[in-house]
Amino acid sequence: MDSALIPKGVRRCSIGQFALFVGVVGVVLLWGVFAMLLCWIKGLNQTNMNDYYGFALWIWADLAVIALGGGAFFTGFLRYIIGKDELKNIINYAVLIGFICYSSALLILAIDIGQPLRGWFIFWHANVHSMLTEVAFCLSCYFGVLTIEYLPLILENRQLDKVPFFHNLSHNLHEVMAVFAATGAFLSFFHQGSLGGVAGVLFGRPFAYREGIFIWPWTFFLFTWSAAACGPCFTIMITRLTEKITRKTLVKQNVVELLAKISGWMLLTYTIAKIIDTWYWAAVSAPAGGFWLMDFYSNNPLYGPWILITEVLICGALPACILITKSGRKNPFTLMIAAVLAVIGVSLNRWVMVLQVMAVPVMSFDKWVMYSPSWQEVATTILPVAYGVILIAISHRYLPIFPQERELNPIEN
Amino acid sequence: MFPFIFEWMWDMSHVVFMGGLWYALTIIGLGMTYCILKAAVDTAQGKGSHHHE
Numbered sequence: 352m353d354s355a356l357i358p359k360g361v362r363r364c365s366i367g368q369f370a371l372f373v374g375v376v377g378v379v380l381l382w383g384v385f386a387m388l389l390c391w392i393k394g395l396n397q398t399n400m401n402d403y404y405g406f407a408l409w410i411w412a413d414l415a416v417i418a419l420g421g422g423a424f425f426t427g428f429l430r431y432i433i434g435k436d437e438l439k440n441i442i443n444y445a446v447l448i449g450f451i452c453y454s455s456a457l458l459i460l461a462i463d464i465g466q467p468l469r470g471w472f473i474f475w476h477a478n479v480h481s482m483l484t485e486v487a488f489c490l491s492c493y494f495g496v497l498t499i500e501y502l503p504l505i506l507e508n509r510q511l512d513k514v515p516f517f518h519n520l521s522h523n524l525h526e527v528m529a530v531f532a533a534t535g536a537f538l539s540f541f542h543q544g545s546l547g548g549v550a551g552v553l554f555g556r557p558f559a560y561r562e563g564i565f566i567w568p569w570t571f572f573l574f575t576w577s578a579a580a581c582g583p584c585f586t587i588m589i590t591r592l593t594e595k596i597t598r599k600t601l602v603k604q605n606v607v608e609l610l611a612k613i614s615g616w617m618l619l620t621y622t623i624a625k626i627i628d629t630w631y632w633a634a635v636s637a638p639a640g641g642f643w644l645m646d647f648y649s650n651n652p653l654y655g656p657w658i659l660i661t662e663v664l665i666c667g668a669l670p671a672c673i674l675i676t677k678s679g680r681k682n683p684f685t686l687m688i689a690a691v692l693a694v695i696g697v698s699l700n701r702w703v704m705v706l707q708v709m710a711v712p713v714m715s716f717d718k719w720v721m722y723s724p725s726w727q728e729v730a731t732t733i734l735p736v737a738y739g740v741i742l743i744a745i746s747h748r749y750l751p752i753f754p755q756e757r758e759l760n761p762i763e764n
Numbered sequence: 765m766f767p768f769i770f771e772w773m774w775d776m777s778h779v780v781f782m783g784g785l786w787y788a789l790t791i792i793g794l795g796m797t798y799c800i801l802k803a804a805v806d807t808a809q810g811k812g813s814h815h816h817e
Binding site for chain 1: 779811
């Protein structure tokens with residue numbers, strides 16, 4: 352029925368199977384939309400946020416998807432600026448994943464601000480002393496860049512490409528893509544960093560506060576570094592997952608291995624920097640604020656030393672060691688394990704830097720305050736996942752996302 | 765965002781912040797304008813019309 356829209360020389364499932372898959376995921380999407388409407392119509396009383404937790408599940412989800420979407424800017428940087436030509440075979444998918452992550456982040460923010468009709472205030476009446484203003488600027492601009500990077504893929508659809516103007520526009524966008532990629536890398540460096548900077552400048556919260564250079568605390572650089580390291584791991588993970596679901600090899604092993612190797616070295620250097628930062632904070636910064644390390648990891652039901660060990664060693668050092676070794680990258684199982692651990696690690700880091708910061712008592716009369724999200728918060732956080740799955744399914748079906756697909760999966764006549 | 769909005773001040777913070785924003789928006793805008801105009805000219809010259817089956 353829709354065969355005229357499917358790229359030439361590739362095999363896709365029947366329209367019935369496809370509709371069933373999209374329909375099932377669509378039910379989850381509708382559940383999220385219902386919760387989103389509740390938040391917009393009834394207000395933020397639908398959440399479990401309170402005076403302790405002004406930042407909660409949504410901000411964690413925001414920071415996590417922005418870090419995971421970092422695969423787009425870093426792969427683009429490697430492909431167009433550094434000149435790693437092999438990555439042209441995975442850059443489309445990295446851009447699509449980045450587009451989904453950033454549009455999801457903006458959607459979550461639109462729910463989180465409670466008054467989406469006043470969302471434009473952050474631009475019009477900008478507080479130029481706020482790192483979050485910089486985040487809003489860079490996030491919006493970079494989403495524009497990702498849209499521009501995704502646009503030629505849409506225009507390469509078999510039917511759209513027949514329109515001469517669209518064909519020429521797609522061709523021209525490809526020609527100047529390096530300019531957009533460089534702009535994207537510039538914007539990403541600052542907004543990824545500023546998200547870390549938001550926590551690092553909280554001098555009233557010794558758990559988060561860090562020293563730094565000029566106006567930037569060390570967390571600024573650690574956030575950018577970790578996004579560049581773990582974003583490509585997320586791209587690899589989703590690529591392998593897509594291959595499992597479609598039962599096809601979509602990207603050649605050497606391309607994945609190259610990205611995994613670069614990601615591994617980035618992750619290793621990041622983990623070393625993170626360990627040094629943690630040691631200095633535990634030995635110097637926190638004691639200067641009147642706290643000992645174990646004050647942050649005891650007398651509460653959730654946050655123990657396990658979270659630090661899991662984040663830095665199990666989900667940092669371990670995947671880094673797997674990815675920098677040739678045998679680790681070549682084995683599909685260990686490669687997947689490393690990618691999943693890196694994704695969990697960066698998500699855990701964002702959780703700690705948002706939620707644990709809020710939970711730790713600051714004043715002598717304070718106590719640990721725990722938080723569990725309402726179902727509306729959970730549903731609206733799952734909403735972007737369902738949206739992402741549907742957009743990937745539609746894009747994979749109708750757009751030439753994987754340039755090597757035809758070669759790797761020849762159709763026998 | 766603009767000098768004509770009441771809270772605007774000609775200080776370093778506003779110049780750096782807003783300068784960065786407008787710099788990025790200018791590059792994105794010029795890039796897209798170039799691509800669209802060139803595509804229109806190419807199409808008028810008949811390019812891309814006969815590349816299909």
